[in-house]
Amino acid sequence: MTEHEAIEQFALDYLPSLEDYLRIPTISAQNKGIRKTVDWVKKAFSDLDAETVEEWHDQGGNPIVFAEFKENSDQTILFYNHYDVQPPEPLAEWRTEPFEPTIVNGKLFARGVADDKGELMYRLTALRWMKDHGGFPVNMKFFVEGGEEVGSPHVGEYVKAHRDELTADACIWETGGKNEADHFQVIAGLKGIVSFDLHVKTADADIHSSLAAYIDNAAWRLVRALSSLTDEQNHILIDGFYDDIEPLDMASQAAIDEMDFDADAIRKTYGLKRPFTSADPKRAVVTAPTLTINGLSAGYEGEGLKTIIPKEALAKLDCRLLPGQDPRRIASLIQAQLDKNGYSDVHLHYNLGEDAFHSDLNDPHLKLAKSVAEEVYGTGQVRFVPMMPGGGPAKHFVDALNLPVILIGVNYAGSGPHAPNENIRLHDYQQGVDYLIQLLNAYARPSVN
Amino acid sequence: MTEHEAIEQFALDYLPSLEDYLRIPTISAQNKGIRKTVDWVKKAFSDLDAETVEEWHDQGGNPIVFAEFKENSDQTILFYNHYDVQPPEPLAEWRTEPFEPTIVNGKLFARGVADDKGELMYRLTALRWMKDHGGFPVNMKFFVEGGEEVGSPHVGEYVKAHRDELTADACIWETGGKNEADHFQVIAGLKGIVSFDLHVKTADADIHSSLAAYIDNAAWRLVRALSSLTDEQNHILIDGFYDDIEPLDMASQAAIDEMDFDADAIRKTYGLKRPFTSADPKRAVVTAPTLTINGLSAGYEGEGLKTIIPKEALAKLDCRLLPGQDPRRIASLIQAQLDKNGYSDVHLHYNLGEDAFHSDLNDPHLKLAKSVAEEVYGTGQVRFVPMMPGGGPAKHFVDALNLPVILIGVNYAGSGPHAPNENIRLHDYQQGVDYLIQLLNAYARPSVN
Known part of the structure; x- marks a missing residue:
């Protein structure tokens, strides 16, 4: 032996x-x-x-x-x-x-x-x-x-x-x-992480949707606010978001080349219906920070229909961060971008952060x-x-x-x-x-x- | 007596x-x-x-x-x-x-x-x-x-x-x-109505958000798809949406002028936090068709956090319609617009419709x-x-x-x-x-x- x-x-x-x-x-x-x-x-x-x-x-x-x-x-x-x-x-x-x-x-x-x-x-x-x-x-x-x-x-x-x-x-x-x-x-x-909620409240009560001709809608506010933070290619449109990322050293770059990545197995494991959002997914896992919607919630979510204007809407999100990106600073950049984009009524609540x-x-x-x-x-x-x-x-x-x-x-x-x-x-x-x-x-x- | x-x-x-x-x-x-x-x-x-x-x-x-x-x-x-x-x-x-x-x-x-x-x-x-x-x-x-x-x-x-x-x-x-x-x-x-759901599914299972660097997200798909249907002023950006509306006769126009509208009372009743989306809300109730999100649902909606990429996302919506607008035709225009905007994976399910x-x-x-x-x-x-x-x-x-x-x-x-x-x-x-x-x-x- x-x-x-x-x-x-x-x-x-x-x-x-x-x-x-x-x-x-x-x-x-x-x-x-x-x-x-x-x-x-x-x-x-x-x-x-x-x-x-x-x-x-x-x-x-x-x-x-x-x-x-x-x-x-x-x-x-x-x-x-x-x-x-x-x-x-x-x-x-x-x-x-x-x-x-x-x-x-x-x-x-x-x-x-x-x-x-x-x-x-x-x-x-x-x-x-x-x-x-x-x-x-x-x-x-x-x-x-x-x-x-x-x-x-x-x-x-x-x-x-x-x-x-x-x-x-x-x-x-x-x-x-x-x-x-x-x-x-x-x-x-x-990688680091910052986890946060975005919440918007437009009224004290849900309102009959017949009044949608002039009353604003929390769900629409949230959808548009979120949509203003990324482009169609999932690039993050938050001023300063990428600024503090420390460049990756050569040894790490070389290690990424050596990493395993089985695209077909991943597609099959999760039953993916959409193409990868990155042309170089293996590299992206290490080098790309993310902005992910974890959950959405607004108005009536049950069976059948209920024709209302929701009074409030909530999104749960996380960002995966790279070395140099401070979770609290990233959260404040996101709120600042919402403000700049006209969504200062959409409030960011910080849940937790950890540094990369x-x-x-x-x-x-x-x-x-x-x-x-x-x-x-x-x-x-x-x-x-x-x-x-x-x-x-x-x-x-x-x-x-x-x-x-x-x-x-x-x-x-x-x-x-x-x-x-x-x-x-x-x-x-x-x-x-x-x-x-x-x-x-x-x-x-x-x-x- | x-x-x-x-x-x-x-x-x-x-x-x-x-x-x-x-x-x-x-x-x-x-x-x-x-x-x-x-x-x-x-x-x-x-x-x-x-x-x-x-x-x-x-x-x-x-x-x-x-x-x-x-x-x-x-x-x-x-x-x-x-x-x-x-x-x-x-x-x-x-x-x-x-x-x-x-x-x-x-x-x-x-x-x-x-x-x-x-x-x-x-x-x-x-x-x-x-x-x-x-x-x-x-x-x-x-x-x-x-x-x-x-x-x-x-x-x-x-x-x-x-x-x-x-x-x-x-x-x-x-x-x-x-x-x-x-x-x-x-x-x-x-007014008429068409009630429908929009549903998108990007995977067979929720996925750890660490993979968001390359795996697409049903909630983001839905948010962007919805966002492509209206502009910031709530104008509906669906090709043909307004085409079939029959013009309002003079008697109706005059009646609108005579209608009651107490803006302050409405603001107070519902506790509105946002300005009206129409400069002429009384007229809009009669003359403006609408596109309203009634509910949103995706991923984790509970207490605390769960760092996932949601496998699917659902929105419930209704449109209030005007004479001339056919509910089934409006639904098909919306699906066509989603397809045109690059969201053919977002599927419209027709719930019900009534003509104005x-x-x-x-x-x-x-x-x-x-x-x-x-x-x-x-x-x-x-x-x-x-x-x-x-x-x-x-x-x-x-x-x-x-x-x-x-x-x-x-x-x-x-x-x-x-x-x-x-x-x-x-x-x-x-x-x-x-x-x-x-x-x-x-x-x-x-x-x-």
């Missing part, structure tokens, strides 16, 4: 000892299970003989669990994970109990197994193996928060307040894994992450991805700690985070444990610096 | 004998109470010794009750009413039982008392008085249908098939009454209706209205029978047809009985011809 095989077997054998973590319904949006989960995470680090296991409360919100392993190495790796999960609803669509981990056909099903409890679990398994086989090759710190699924409202403050305790050489982020082509991805960044970031693909930690991945996952089976369009509070760590951030994990294209039947494949989990051990061993080699 | 006073007292005294009509929940949309209501209406005509009382079934739908009173007069008046009512929901907003007629502060509350059962009741009362005081001055026919609240789907066929039985000199339509200024209105027409019509205000029946109204309601208290923007199948009668149509009734501005707490004022009801008696007597005078 090779070391790789031994580690993969250990990952399977050790899994049941961690599954209680998946049994706790830690739903931050409903303030459920926080205490019990924090205790579980702290105990997991104590069982590994962490030098420090702390619970931070000083900046509000659900507590941060901080753990530190000091190994007298000149390399310190900071891990970011979160212990909260999405609500399991709609329950009727689950084929197994969401809070009872269940293995079916080589897949482990549970709410949070992909996002993000399973990701912490495979990291704990790697630590257990290393501890039992010669000790940890690097210093390690863990920052495990409990509000990621509600927008990480306090993480920025925690990182600033605890900058000294969090100092590290690189940060391994919560999640990652394999893409639709089953190629393992080493991801160097996240991306790390330099030439950073030695990232280059090493890719080359070690090729050893574990196979030559030609690994892709660099400069930025994923998901969200997360990584920019706070980048700004305060000045370190590269690396997104790796045990998800695959069918994991369905946030959806019913969230799952991971056991073999990805086993490979993830092996990969992390090899990666930390590699970081400990003097060549990284 | 004058004859007017005696009639008004009789109207009150006779009311309880008709109130059972209001107690029947005749809800055409739910196919409720039709049989019982038809029997009630037939008995009402039989009790007045109508020569003919028939139930027509030959063209489908709920039966038509047809009654005829032959008086050897050279004048025949046809009455159109309907016996079905709207559903009473939302029940929680009613202050009295919807199907238990209740008098509070001089107002009679019940579902259908304004639209349209109370209107038939005051007409039956007028007939009873005339029968007991010298007989009917004119020949009369009643066409009482049971599908008006579901769009009168079969009335056109019934009128064509029974043209000979329905021949008359003038038609008194189902409803009318007093406006916001409490001036009695003699109304000569109804208006009668000549110089017609002797209409002129007489106004002059008799001035005797009953007071000099300066009566207005001609060329067209109201409500709906109804009157065009079928105009086309097949070539007669003027006169809308008169006992509603007032606060009647709230289709709404909870639908009501009429008892004094309007008493005046309505008196007015109808005087009007029919006047029609019998040789001068009308």
